[in-house]
Amino acid sequence: MAMTLRLTDEDNARLDALAAAEGRSKQEVLRLALADRWARLNKEEQLSEVLGRVVPRYRGLLDRFGTA
Template sequence: MAMTLRLSDEENQHLAELAAAEGRSKQEIMRLALAERWARLQKEQQLAEVLSRVLPRYKGLLDRIGTA
């Protein structure tokens, strides 16, 4: 799917410099950035899910540790 990405001159310059430094196209840099952000979101959601299950189980212990 094609899309148009509007960048400021400064953002475009940063993207061009990053692409040149990594030997990639600007398009590839943007796709990789999207993939990295998506992966981070998935990890954050997984962590939130695990914490919502685990923290209640250890609430008493955590409360005691917090006051020590």
């Protein structure tokens, strides 16, 4: 699917420099950035889910560590 992305002159210059430094197209740089951000978001959500289950289970132990 095609889309138009409007960037400031400064952001466009940064994208140009990044693409040149990596030897990639601007499109590839943006796709990789999107994939990276998506992966980080999913990791954060998974961590929140695990902590939501684990912390209540070990609340007493964590509280004792906090006072030690």
